[in-house]
Structure formats: C-alpha cells, structure tokens
Amino acid sequence: MTSWQKVYEKWLGYQNLDPALKENLEELKDDHEALEDAFYKELTFGTGGMRGVLGPGINRMNIYTIRKAVNGLANYILENTVNVKDRGVVVAYDSRYMSQEFAVEAAKVLGSYGIKAYVFESLRPTPLLSYAVRYLGTVAGIMITASHNPPEYNGFKVYNEDGGQITPDQAADIVSYIQNTEDELLVPVMERSELEQKELLNWVGQEVDHGYLERLQSITKLDEEARKKEKDLRIVFTPLHGTAHDLVMSGLEQLNFNNVEVVKEQAKPDPEFSTVASPNPEEHQAFTMAIEQGEKTDAAILLGTDPDADRLGVAVKNKSGDYQVLTGNQLGALMLDYILSHSDPMVLKSARMIKTVVTSELGRAIADAYNVKTINTLTGFKYIGEKIHQFDATGETFVFGYEESYGYLISTFVRDKDAVQAAVMASEMAYYWNGKGKTLLEALEVLYEEHGYYMEGMSSLTLKGKEGTEQIAAIMEAVRNNPITKIADLKVEVAEDYLQSERKFLTSKAEAETIQLPKENMIKLILEGECWVCLRPSGTEPKIKYYYGVCGESKQDSERKLTLIKHAMDEMIEQIRTKR
Template identity: 65%
Template sequence: MRQWETVYEKWMNCEGLDSHLKQELEAISNQPEVLEDAFYRDLAFGTGGMRGVLGPGTNRLNRYTVRKAVNGLCHYLKKHCVNVYDRGVAVSYDSRYMSKAFALETAKVLGAHGIKAYVFNTLHPTPLLSFAVRYLGAAAGVMITASHNPPEYNGFKVYNEDGGQITPNEAAAITEEIEKTEDELSVPVIEQAELEAHDLLTWGGQEVDNAYLEQLKSITKLDSIEQQQEKDLQIVFTPLHGTAHNLVVQALKQLNFYQVDVVEEQATPDPEFSTVASPNPEEHQAFTMAIDLAKRSNADILIGTDPDADRLGAAVTNDMGEYTVLTGNQLGALMLDYRLKTTNPKLLANARMIKTIVTSELGRRIADNYGVKTIDTLTGFKYIGEKIRQFDATGESFTFGYEESYGYLISDVVRDKDAVQAAVFACEMAYYWKKQGKTLYDALHSLYEQYGYYLEDMISLKLTGKEGTDKISSIMQVARTESLTDIGGVNVQAVEDYWSGKRITPHTGQTEQIELPRENVVKFLLDDDCWVCLRPSGTEPKLKCYVGVRGDSEKESKKRLDDLTAAMNDFLMRCNRN
C-alpha cells in the first residue's frame, strides 16, 4: 500500500470524522487520482500561511488541517511570545465557504492551549484583522481568507504581534512546530460553550471598527473646515461580494462623501462571487457592472475591493470620456504624489516610501522630487510591513507603501495592504483634482509629462504539476546563466539575482551584494529606467515575467513595452520548448 493510501484509510476509519467530509470521501472512493492528490502530501504552510482547495484530505483545507496549523501556531507562540495566554489571538474571516467555521475551529484549538481568542462576530476585511492585533495588543492574528482565489479555495493567514504578515523566519519556525503534530485528526479542542464559559472566547467587532474609523480621520489631507463640507464627487463602489461594504461606506461618510452608488448586485457577500469570472480588481471584467452604473450616474470615480478588502482597483474617465481601469502602478503613483504634494515638507525629512522590486519606477521619481527616500523590498506586502516595524528603531517615518498588484498603505496603524483606507484616500484625491477642473486621468498624464511615460506589463506562464514545477526551475536557471547583454534591443546594465544575492554588471563582470533576503527572482536592469523581472508565483503554478519601461512620449514607451514584452515572450517560449 502506498503512503497516501495509508493516510486515506486512516481518515476513512476515523471514528467521529466530520460527516460531510466522510460523505465527500465516499463520493470519490473510486477516483484514485483525486484521492492521491488529496492525500499525497500535507497542505503547505508558506510565508503567509496556507491556501488550498476545500475538501477532505491532508492536501486540502478542512477543519483538521486548520486544527493542525493552529496547534503548531500555539506551540510557537508559547515559545516566542510574552504573556500569550492573556494577550490572546485575534481571529477574523471573510465571505468564503467555511470561513466562520474555520475561525471557530481556530478558537477551539487556542482554547485547548489555554490561549484566549478574540473573534469578530461578523465577516471583516483583512486589514481590520491587522489593526485589531495592534489595537488589542494580541500576540498574533489569524485571518481566514483566500483573497481573490476561485470559490473552491479558502486559506489560513497568520499575522505577528505587530499586525504584519509573518516573516519567512517566523513562518519557518511555525512550520517546524506544525510538522511535529503527527496526527491532524487528534488535535485537542474545546467546544464553544466551554470556551465562552471559561472566558477563552470573546466575540466582538464594533469597538475595533469604531477605533479603526477614528484612525482613518487622521489620514485625510483636507483641512478641518473642508472635512465638514459635503463633497461634490459622484462615486460608484463595488465590494465584489466581499467584506468591505459597510466600512468603506462609513469611512466615506465620515468625510461627507454622500454621493456613493453601490453596485447592489455585488454588495451582498457571496462565496460563489456569482456576478464575476474572478473577484479580483486587477481583472478589468470585475468592473463591468460598476462601469454600467457609472455611465448612468455620470460617476467621477469607480472603486472596487477584492473579497477580503486588501486590494483596491479604480476606474476613471479618459480623454474620450470613456471609463478606463487604472493599473496598480498608476493608482499608486497618483496616491503617492497626492500624499507628498499635500504634506508639509518639514515632515518629510525622514520620510520613507516603500515599494516592491516589481513595482513601477515612477514612484521613485516622484518620491525623489519631494526629497523622500525610496526603499525597495521583495514582492509581498509582508516585507513592507516588516520594514515599517524596523522604523521604530531607525527613527525613519513611513509615508506610503504600495505594490503593483493593487495593494496600498497610507497609514501604518495597519501593517498590511488596506483597501478600505485606500478607497477613501483615492476618492479624496479625485475630489482634490476635480476642484481644479481635472480628472485622475488628467492628473496621471501630468505625472507622465513631468517624469516620463512609465508603462508596465506582465506575462504569466502557467505550468502545472511536477513537470511544470521542474520547467519553472529550468527557465529560472537559464535566466541566471545565459549572458544576456540586451533584451529587445535595450542594453542590459545589470542583472540582479536575488537567490545568490548578487548584482552583476555583464559588460565588466563586476559584482556587488544585494541587501535583501534570498528569493528565487532574477531582475534585469536596462537602459533608460527599463527593466524585466522573472519570478515564480508563491500562490499559483505560474512563472511571472514583469516588464517596465520609460519613454519621453507615450508612443515611445508603448513601442519599448511591445518590444520588450515580445522579446521576453520569445525567451519564455524558447526555454519552455527545451
């Protein structure tokens, strides 16, 4: 009998196994390939936690794999955190299938370890979990979410005591504790009634919401008089069947933005995300209903949040009067410029802007213009949150952070990307420019005229299974070893290999150290602020190729982007054939 079959038999013979999971196992009992995939390994716990398909098996997300993860987290907290029993753990969840049930399972395992759980009594955005950890002084946080993955997924995301996503070192230590739990089916739990009777489970939410909304008032760049005035700005908002509706509307009303039309068909939480192909504001199709509503209401700005409300997309009218969805790089550059433009220069002396290595270089140019230093991090907002935490010791101050995948942070009361505060800030910014007779599209092109036309694109190569994993590794190896001196006719200035931690100048052979953690990423720095970066996805079986260019005109930039994208497509196809 193969190893996975032994584990499968253990589950099938488990007395008291969850009846729904038992039925699902029986339904696939004659499908060995499906069973093998469900049991051939344990669901991986990575740098952010776990994410997987719902269902029975050790390679699926279910109450038993969640319990095992929480059990490991408890052992980690007891070893590494002070006063963990009284401080407890904050737990939240989104609109997905099983989210609230998994939140309760988390509390049941925490309670078995004598650790208190503060659980939101309704679904909430991910950034509210980050805020709650800091507000409550909790030892850690757990968010049940799979962000914008398809409906069959859910996830288990862990936050440290600073309210940030756990770092790679923290994740490795938690993983070590999780792996010590040999039998996920026998993790001790305490039932809800007993937890509540012994003050090990507190249900809440409103107090944290009120404290968060109060903090959002400090983000605005409007003076006190203007804050009290009703704003002439027509807004269309879609929460894409997720968690953001109430908080975004309340936060907008705080600043007297009352002209808010919500896409009603997408306002109700729905784990099927039934009106969209993907509940991801990065995908332009997610804005179809919002654009239809905007045309009827003549909206100035459209905003949309993903299901757990950590990503924000926006659309505005272009010079033809048509609604166009801004890229994450474009919206980030606009918000950064507005933030710095409206801040007293004296407060920017030690200010820092943080972006990831695959985010547009336009942000750096804007920050430079205001005398603000830019700090680059690896891809993932956990690295931005980690850098903010370090500012407590260095005396630097955080002013803005963003990544190209629609994640933004304006105030560090949250230590993760926050679509709620970004939604309010984007609307305030649109109002600022409307008073000057401009749309956000006009403001964006003013930035291009001042700094150059920065454009970006991404190629995503999907390679599934073990063969796909091997192919991705092979392509990354070719990128490291093939001495490219130009890409698409643009000279290669340097190659940054984040796995070896070396920056190499091809023409001279000179090397220098990269002061960032080790990661499987290769970036080519080209002439004229152009660049190309290859990175395997951390959550999907994909190889991502990011391309960024700058030109003195939109035409020049589009030509460079087309040439570089075509060259990288050829490179990837050639590597994939070999």
C-alpha cells in the same frame, strides 16, 4: 503502496472523520489523479500562511489542515512570546466557504492550550484584522481568507504582534512547530460550548470597527473646512461580494462624500462571487457592472475592492468618455504625489516611501522630486510592514507604501495593505483634482510629462498540480543557469538573483554585489534604457509571473518597448517549456 496512498488510507479509515470530508473522499475514490494531488504533499505554509483548494487531504484546506497549522502556531507563540494566554489571538474571516467554521476551529485549538481567542462575530476585512491585533494587544492574529482566488479556495494568514504579516524568519519557525505535529487528525480541540463557558472564546463586535474608523479620519490631507464641506463627487463602489462595504461607506461618509452608489448586485457577500469571473479588481472584467452603473450616473470615479478588502482598483473616464481602469502602478503614483504635495516639508526630511522591486520606478522619480528616500523591498506587503516596524526604532517617517498588485498603505495604524484607507484617499484625491478641473488621468499625464513615461506590464502562466509545480521550477532553473544577455534587442546590464542574493554587472567590470534582502526565488534583469524584467513564481497561486517595465521618450515609445519586451518574454518562456 505509495506514501500518498498510505496517508489517504489513514484518512479513509479514521472513524471520527468529518462527515462532509468522508463523503468527498468516497466521491473521489476512483479518481487517482485527484487523490494523489490531494495527498502527495502537505499544503505549503509559505511566508504568510497557506492557501489552497477546499476538500479532503493534506494538500487541501479543511478543518484538519487548519487545526495542524494553528497547533503549530500555538506552540510557537507559547515558547516565543510573553503573556500569551492572557493576551490571546484575534481571528477574523471573509465571505468564503468554510471561513467562519475555520475561524472557530482555530479558537478550538487555541483553547485546548488555554489561549484566549477573540473571534469577530461576522466577516471583516483583512486590514481590520491587522488593526485589531494592535488595538486588542494580542500576541498574534489569524485571517481566514484566500483574497481574490477562485471560489473553491480558502486560506489562512498569520499576523505577528505588530499587526504585520509574519516575516520569513517567523514563518520558518512556525513551520518547524507545525511539522512537529505528527498527525493532523489527532490535534487536540476544545468544544465551542466549553470555550465560551471558560471565556476562552470571546466574540468581537463593533468596538474594533469604531476604533479603526476614528483612526481613518486622520489620513485625510484636506483642511478642516474642506473636510466638513458636503462633497457632490459622484462615486460608484463595488465590494465584489466581499467584506469592504461597511467600512468603506462609513469612511467616505466621515469625509462627507454623500453621493456614493453601491453596485447592489455585488454588495452582498457571496462565496461564489457569482457576478464576476474573478473577484479581483486587477482584472478589468470585475468592473463591468460598476462601469454600467457609472455610465448611468456619470460617476467621476469607480472603486472596486477584492473580497478581503486589502486591494483596491479604480476606474475614471478618459478623453473619449469611456471608463479606464488605472493600473496599480498608476494609482500608487497618483496617491504618492498627492500625499507628498500635501505634506509638511519638515516631515518629509525624514520621510520614507516603500515599494517593491517589481513596482514602477515612477514612484521613485516622484519621491526624488520631494527629496523623499525610496526603499525597495521584495514582493509582498509583509516586507513593507517589517520596514515600518523598523522605523519605530530608527525614527524614520513612513509616508506611503505600495505594490503594483493594487496594494496600498497610507497610515501605519494598519500594518498591511488596506483597501479601505486607499478607497477613501483615492476619492479625496479625485475630489481635489476635480476642483482643479482635472480627472485623475489628466493628473497622471502631468506626472508623466514631469518624470518620464514609465509603463509596466505583467504576464502570468497558470500551471496547476504536481506537474505544474515542476514546470515552474524548471523555468526558474533554466533562466538561472543560462544567463540572458539580450531581451528584445536590449542589452541586459545587471542580473539580480534574489535566491542567490547576488547582483552581477554584465556590461561593466564592476564586481558582483550582495543583495541585502531576504532570499526569494526571483530573478530581475535590468536592461539598457531604464527597462527591466523580473520572473517570480507566485507564493499563493499555481502561477509563474513575469513583470516588465520601461521608460520611453513618449507614451508611444513606451508602449512600443513594452510590447516588444512582452513578446520576447512570452517566446522565451514558451521555448523553455517546449524543451522539457
């Protein structure tokens, strides 16, 4: 009997197994491939938490994998932080299947250690959870979400006492505590009625929301007169069946945006995300219904948030009168320029803009124009949150942080990407440019003309299951061990291996440098002519992603370069796969 079969037999034979999971196992008993995938390894706890398909097994999201993770977290915080039992842990959840159940399971495990849990009485966005950690002064936060993954997924994200996603070092420590939990089926839990009786389970109402909305008012760059003015800018908003509706609508109302329509069919939380192929504003199909409604009302801007409201997509009309969805890089550049152009020059002397290594260099060019220093981090907002925490000690001033995957942060009362802040700021920015007789696309064109025609793209290859994991590893190994000197006839000038923490200069005699960032399985190749490519396995989905960026003399030149690089990367990845 193989190791996965032993674990499967243990689950099958466990008398107190959750009845629904027991039924699932019975349904799968003749599907050996599915069973192996469910039991051949433990669900990976990455740098921020874990995410996976719902179902029975140690490689699935269920009450037992949740309990094991929370058990590890409980032991970690008890040994590494102070006043744990009094300060407690705050737990929030989104609109997915089992989200509320998992939140309560977390409280049941925490309660068995005498640790208070503050659980929201109904679903809330991820950025509100980040704020709640700081507002309530808890030692940690737990968010039950799978962000924009398909309906069959759910996830578990951990936040530190600063309100940021846990750092890689913290994650590694928590994982060691999780691994010390020998049997996920036997994690101690306290029943909900006893938790409530002992005040170890505290239900959180509207208090945190009100505090968040009060802080949200401070991000505006409008003067007092402009804030109070009734704004007739036509806005269409879709929360894509998720958690953003109430906070976004309240935030816009605070700035007197009174001409806001919500896509009715997508306003209600729905774990099936039944009106979209994917509830991800990065994918333009998610805007289909918003575009239809926008065309009827001649809306100036369309806003779309993902289910847990940490990502924002925006669409505006182009010269042809059609709605065009801005890329994350484009929206980030526009917000950065708007914020910096409306900031006190004295504040900008110590200001820092933070972006990731795969985010457009247009942001750096804009920041340079305002004499604002740009800081690069690895992919993932946890690194941006970590930098903000460091600023508390250094006296540097955070002015904006963003990543190409539609994540933005304007103000540090939240320490993670925040689509509510971004939705309000994008609307304000559209209102400002509308007053100047420009759309956001026309404002973007001004930035291109001033700083250069920066364009970016991203491709991803989904490779599921055990075999897919092996293929992704093989692709990264092949690129790492077989140095590439040219891509689309462009010389590779610098090779950066973030797993080896090494930067090599291929077209000069300069000595290799150490990359002063945490290790990550990612390779970036910087090409001649301000072009670059980057390969990175996703930390949350069974995908390998490859990013590419260019800067051309014109829009047409940039589009041409981008197409050539994309085709070259597609061919290279396919050649590696077929050689296996």
